Amino acid sequence: MNYRGILAIYKFEMGRTLRTVGQSIASPVISTVLYFIVFGSAIGSRMQAIDGVPYGAFIVPGLVMLTVLGQSVSNASFGIYFPRFTGTIYEILSAPLSFIEIVLGYVGAAATKSVIIGTIVLATAGFFVPLHITHPLWMVFFLVMTCITFSMLGFIIGIWADGFEKLQLIPLLVITPLTFLGGSFYSINMLPPFWHQVSLANPVVYLVSGFRWSFFEKGDVSLETSVIMLLTFNALALAIIGWIFKTGYRLRK
Amino acid sequence: MISDHTNAIAIAGLNKTYETGFHALDNINLEIKRGEIFALLGPNGAGKTTLINAVCGIVRPTSGTITVAGYDIITQYRQARSTLGLVPQELTTDAFESVWNTVTFSRGLFGKPRSPAYVEDVLKRMSLWDKKDEQIRRLSGGMKRRVMIAKALSHEPEILFLDEPSAGVDVELRKSMWAQVRSLSETGVTIILTTHYIEEAQEMANRVGVINKGKLILTEDKNTLLRKMGKRHMVFALRDPVSVIPMELSAYPLTLEDDGSKLVLAYNDQDDNDISEVLDHLKSSGIRPRDIYSRQSSLEDIFIQLVEA
Numbered sequence: 001m002n003y004r005g006i007l008a009i010y011k012f013e014m015g016r017t018l019r020t021v022g023q024s025i026a027s028p029v030i031s032t033v034l035y036f037i038v039f040g041s042a043i044g045s046r047m048q049a050i051d052g053v054p055y056g057a058f059i060v061p062g063l064v065m066l067t068v069l070g071q072s073v074s075n076a077s078f079g080i081y082f083p084r085f086t087g088t089i090y091e092i093l094s095a096p097l098s099f100i101e102i103v104l105g106y107v108g109a110a111a112t113k114s115v116i117i118g119t120i121v122l123a124t125a126g127f128f129v130p131l132h133i134t135h136p137l138w139m140v141f142f143l144v145m146t147c148i149t150f151s152m153l154g155f156i157i158g159i160w161a162d163g164f165e166k167l168q169l170i171p172l173l174v175i176t177p178l179t180f181l182g183g184s185f186y187s188i189n190m191l192p193p194f195w196h197q198v199s200l201a202n203p204v205v206y207l208v209s210g211f212r213w214s215f216f217e218k219g220d221v222s223l224e225t226s227v228i229m230l231l232t233f234n235a236l237a238l239a240i241i242g243w244i245f246k247t248g249y250r251l252r253k
Numbered sequence: 254m255i256s257d258h259t260n261a262i263a264i265a266g267l268n269k270t271y272e273t274g275f276h277a278l279d280n281i282n283l284e285i286k287r288g289e290i291f292a293l294l295g296p297n298g299a300g301k302t303t304l305i306n307a308v309c310g311i312v313r314p315t316s317g318t319i320t321v322a323g324y325d326i327i328t329q330y331r332q333a334r335s336t337l338g339l340v341p342q343e344l345t346t347d348a349f350e351s352v353w354n355t356v357t358f359s360r361g362l363f364g365k366p367r368s369p370a371y372v373e374d375v376l377k378r379m380s381l382w383d384k385k386d387e388q389i390r391r392l393s394g395g396m397k398r399r400v401m402i403a404k405a406l407s408h409e410p411e412i413l414f415l416d417e418p419s420a421g422v423d424v425e426l427r428k429s430m431w432a433q434v435r436s437l438s439e440t441g442v443t444i445i446l447t448t449h450y451i452e453e454a455q456e457m458a459n460r461v462g463v464i465n466k467g468k469l470i471l472t473e474d475k476n477t478l479l480r481k482m483g484k485r486h487m488v489f490a491l492r493d494p495v496s497v498i499p500m501e502l503s504a505y506p507l508t509l510e511d512d513g514s515k516l517v518l519a520y521n522d523q524d525d526n527d528i529s530e531v532l533d534h535l536k537s538s539g540i541r542p543r544d545i546y547s548r549q550s551s552l553e554d555i556f557i558q559l560v561e562a
């Protein structure tokens with residue numbers, strides 16, 4: 001393993017984040033506050049508890065997921081797209097690094113940043129509603145694995161994209177709708193049977209459900225299902241990345 | 254596998270067809286010895302960058318094998334790439350990084366332990382030491398080029414590729430770059446440079462390869478090439494210009510230059526007795542040379558002959 005190479009990429013990416021640390025943190029914090037003002041206080045006060053959980057607290061896990069999914073995808077996709085765009089990728093490609101090592105560097109950094117931001121969002125939420133996390137270890141597991149999986153997805157998008165428009169298209173057209181429809185702000189059990197079935201095809205449902213379970217011991221699907229689905233997505237993303245490096249898709253001409 | 258000690262690079266049967274169907278490299282066979290300065294010479298679009306990128310792992314060969322320091326670039330890519338440093342043709346740098354950080358980053362990428370002393374040495378050699386904390390975007394083009402060389406040297410490569418090192422670089426900087434490359438070569442680094450400036454190859458290289466339309470037309474020791482291909486010219490500068498070449502000299506490959514004030518004889522090393530015969534004839538026809546000197550054709554002339562052939 002070229003550990004120093006992995007560390008070099010990781011530190012480079014973290015350094016890039018640190019240069020814009022203000023905006024990296026400000027925007028998720030501001031949107032969390034806004035969500036709480038609108039959903040938590042204004043609307044939430046008139047909503048009945050879901051599965052015995054007050055609405056303000058109910059949306060916390062969903063909100064954290066909403067943020068980290070978006071952050072993971074955009075950080076990781078930008079992280080690998082940018083050197084492709086400027087041409088500095090030549091150095092990564094000519095270095096003695098395996099694809100696993102390159103992925104560890106880029107995805108590791110993007111996931112780290114997302115975990116940090118997710119934690120900040122969680123802390124911000126703590127100002128609005130009392131936080132109670134029943135299974136902290138499961139909470140960390142879901143948070144970290146989700147950040148890793150979606151950073152891998154972001155990495156794939158960053159390699160696939162051949163322009164800045166495409167880089168923003170997927171998050172806008174796919175990730176945002178999936179997270180909003182994935183039960184971030186409601187339980188999919190509240191949906192009519194047909195839409196409930198449709199929702200089960202949405203991968204985000206399993207992430208939000210598992211994550212929420214770690215807080216309240218209540219989820220839309222069972223814990224086992226959430227874990228299996230999460231690991232499946234992770235393996236799928238890894239397989240696609242493996243294929244990318246094997247074929248040189250969009251990387252090696 | 255035991256590292257091959259004579260060849261820095263060995264390329265056999267290398268072909269590259271891009272996705273567009275363009276056949277950029279056509280059955281390239283090339284061996285470059287350790288310690289050489291090898292110049293790959295060819296017009297734009299000849300395939301020089303493609304060849305370098307194939308060795309460095311940026312372009313995937315369609316067929317053929319490449320070994321670097323005896324290591325196969327596909328199956329032993331780690332060992333192979335560890336020995337290579339690449340300075341690409343385009344100036345591609347991270348605008349917001351400092352010079353120090355970007356060079357340290359390169360060293361890390363190649364798996365070398367941190368060594369501030371070595372990085373300092375490289376930056377000093379590249380005359381970048383006083384710019385070490387500067388963001389790269391604030392540097393001039395020439396400095397950026399040196400930053401890229403420093404990055405390539407950061408991991409102590411045995412083999413250095415310079416792809417068009419003097420593209421867009423002014424004459425003075427080019428001269429100082431040549432001096433730096435020479436001193437690198439003296440430390441034992443094998444240097445492969447591509448250029449379409451013949452002057453550069455002539456100035457720097459021990460050996461020259463000429464590539465055109467994806468085919469390696471020849472590889473030759475520079476001096477051998479000059480001797481073999483280079484026609485010599487004997488120039489007879491005349492006291493009194495002549496308007497026509499005298500009849501008795503018509504059998505010789507003579508031309509008039511400078512309004513008849515110079516009579517120029519083309520000859521090869523093999524038939525040097527022409528010169529004395531021409532001299533005799535000149536004397537007998539009353540033409541008196543003021544000066545006699547020989548002129549050698551440059552790589553440029555040779556190159557044009559080769560590419561147009």
Ligand SMILES: Nc1ncnc2c1ncn2[C@@H]1O[C@H](COP(=O)(O)OP(=O)(O)O)[C@@H](O)[C@H]1O
Pocket residue numbers: 253271272273275277295296297298299300301302303304
């Ligand atoms: N990625 C690519 N896809 C298709 N054709 C390419 C690609 N890169 C280079 N070429 C073509 O291959 C030929 C050789 O290019 P290159 O190796 O850059 O030449 P040189 O460096 O000698 O100027 C050119 O005709 C160029 O247009």
Ligand SMILES: [Mg+2]
Pocket residue numbers: 301302303342416417
């Ligand atoms: Mg080129």
